[in-house]
Amino acid sequence: MIQAFDLVKDFGPIRAVDRVGFEVNKGDILGFLGPNGAGKSTTMKMVTGFLSPTSGRAEIGGVNVQENPREAKRRIGYLPESGPLYQEMTVFEFLRFIAEIRGLRGGKAREALDRVSHLCHLHAVRNQPIETLSKGFRQRVGMAQAVLHDPPCLILDEPTDGLDPNQKQDVRRLIASMADEKAIILSTHILEEVEAMCNRVIIISGGRILVDETPRSLIRRHPQYGAVQMQVLDNEHGSARETLLRLDGVHDVEARDEHWLVLPDRGIDDLKPRLWEAARREKWRLISMHDAPLKLEDVFRNLTRPDGESAEERSPPGARNKGSAAPA
Amino acid sequence: MKVTLTLIKREFLAYFRSPVAYVFLTVFLVAATGLPWFLGGFFESNDAGLRPFFIFLPWVFLFLVPAVGMRLWSEEKRSGTWELLFTLPVSTWQAVTGKFLAGWAFVSLAVLLTFTMPVTIAYLGTPDWGPVFSGYLGAVLMAGAFLGICSAVSALTKNQVISFVVSVIICLALVLLGWSAFNELMLALNLPVWLVDTLANFSFVTHFEGMIAGLIRLRDVVFFLSLMLFALCLNVLVLER
Structure with missing residues (x-):
């Protein structure tokens, strides 16, 4: 639906976007x-x-945006960053204006207005000037404007920026509810959002695509990917740790407060059953054992660290497909 | 066409959604009718004509049309709504003409609200309606030319103050070039007559003079219309750069 081929944008001497596809x-x-x-x-x-x-x-859907901008723009719903709106208009005046520009008139316009005001919960504020609305409502008006003509493509620039946790949840739910029949791009700073909603992630830094993969494979880039947290009761001083270190597939065991963090060797992704087996054999009293909680944030930080140190050398097992993201 | 109409409607009503329209209309009407009464000897001239009213108009427009035009694009750029506008299925031409025509309609409305002046002369005497109509036509055309320039200038910056000041300066130049006192000054500086005449031909005042006198000459109408078209082309170029 949405395709980008080697997009480059220079602002004077600065290359803001470098061959993004x-x-x-x-x-x-x-x-x-x-x-x-x-x-x-x-x-x-x-x-x-x-x-x-x-x-x-x-x-957009095979239509070149530069050659046929109006046709392409008809198929896009766009929420610009920080949701600029005509502040002096009321919510419905504004949406009616967008509907008219989009070629929706009469009954169709009313239908579309009803649909989006229901979808974005705007009915209560429909006659209020936009400038008097709270940030959350303004963002919803922006969303309503983007989906008014039921476009096949949605492009949302930081749709949850500046919202409180409840509002964020609302917007996420709204986006997820439209996911099936649309192609959606959203930008965000919030990694949990990506984990919760997206089936693909592109990490871009310095104008270049660093990663283009699923959130699941992105997490594989985490330095602690596959690590297991376990807590064993009343082991004799250090003996269990020694046993663990000798175990096949265990790279290192770090002590953390109450528990151990067991790091796997490269390429090992079945550490838990192995540990389970060992615990049974050694008759350890296990209090807990679970996958170490991994944060995408660490992966993100590793990849986009400003010191220019490439993450490639540190790529943990499973990492692949670095930087190559152009569609076939 | 429908898109342009929608844009015109939104932009025109936008003036009235804020106090801008009311402040502008009040100041314009006070200035445009007050100047001929108190400075122009409108009453003392003992003439049932609108000449004293029309000769002040270029000077009133000089400050008030940039006040209308400064927000046309600067405001969109500052608030970021132009990003919204240009990701809708709207061409740059449609957007530019839509906004311009809305502004022009608004300024024309202001001009038409000075109808009390012709009513006054009609009450006090028997006016010659020809020059009154041609004068009003000229005023509306001249306002359009002023506004075209202001619109193009406002597309250059997101700062309304800069937009206003630059517009005033450009418009001032175009008014001064045809002002008789200024022309005499240029001649006194020994500039050749053909040069002074050529420069004067670029002035609003030169082309407006004829219309005040009751002459609707094609070259004057073409001058104003082509100036508007030129400004709008410039406006589109600036936005698309």
Whole structure:
């Protein structure tokens, strides 16, 4: 549905986006991650036709955005960063304006307005000027505006930015409810959001794509991927640890407060059954054993560290497909 | 076409959703009708014509049209709504003409609200309606030309103050070039007559003069219309750069 081919954008001497390419299909939610100034917004602006790329092209459902912008824009719903709206208009005046521009008139416009005001819970504020609304409501008006014409493609630039936890949850639910029949791109800073909603992640830094994969395979890049946390009761001083270290597939055992963090050797992803087996054999009294909680944040930090140190050398088992993201 | 109409409607109503419209209309009407009464000797001239009213108009427009035009694009850029606008299925031309026509309609409304002046002369005497109509036509065309320039300038910056000041300066130049006192100054500086005449031909005032006198000349109408078109082309170029 949404395709980008080698998009490049220069602002004067600065290359903001450097050969970014990807493809998003119906049913996909692509999470766009990256530090501030990485080129996320610029990429999205090129895909929506607001900025023209220095080179490369974007296509929406096979329509070239630069050559046929109006046709392409009809198929896109776009929520710009920080949701700019015509502040002096009331919510319904604004949405009616968008509907008219989108070519929805009369009954169709009313239907669309009803649908989105229900979807985004805007009925209570429909006659209020937008400037008097809270941030959460404004964001919802922005969402309503983006989905008003029921577009096949949705591009959302930081849709949950500045919202409180409940509102974030609402917006996420809203996006997830539309996931099946749309191709969605969203950018965010919040990694849990990516984990919860997206089936694909692109991490972009310095204008380049670093990673293009599923959140599940992204987590494999975590230095502690496959590690197990276990707590054993009343072991004799150090003996259990020694046994663990001798165990096949165990790379290291770190002591953490009450428990141990058992790190696997490279390529081992069945550490838990092995430990379980060992515990039974040695008749340890296990209090707990579970996968070490991994944060995508660590992966993100590793990948986008500003010291320029590439994460490649540290890539844990399972990492693959680095940097190559152009669609076939 | 429908898209442009929608844009015109939104933009025109936007003036009235804020106090801008009311402040503007009040100041404009006070200035445009007050100047001929108190400075122009409108009453003392003992003439049932609107000449004293029209000759002040370029000077009133000089400050008030940039006040209308400064927000056209600067405001969109500052608040980021132009990103919204240009990701809707709207071409740059449609957006530019839509906003311009809305502004022009608004300024024209202000001009038409000075109808009390012709009513006054009609009450006090028997006016020659020809120059009144041609003068009003000229005023509306001139306002459009002013506004075209302001619109193009406002597309250059997101700062409304800069937009206003630069617009005033450009418009001032275009008014001064045709002002008789300024022309005499140029001649006194021994500039050749053809040069002074050529420069004067670029002025609003030169082309407006004829219309005040009751002449609707094609070249004057073409001047104002082509100036608007030129400004709008520039406006589109600036936005698409």
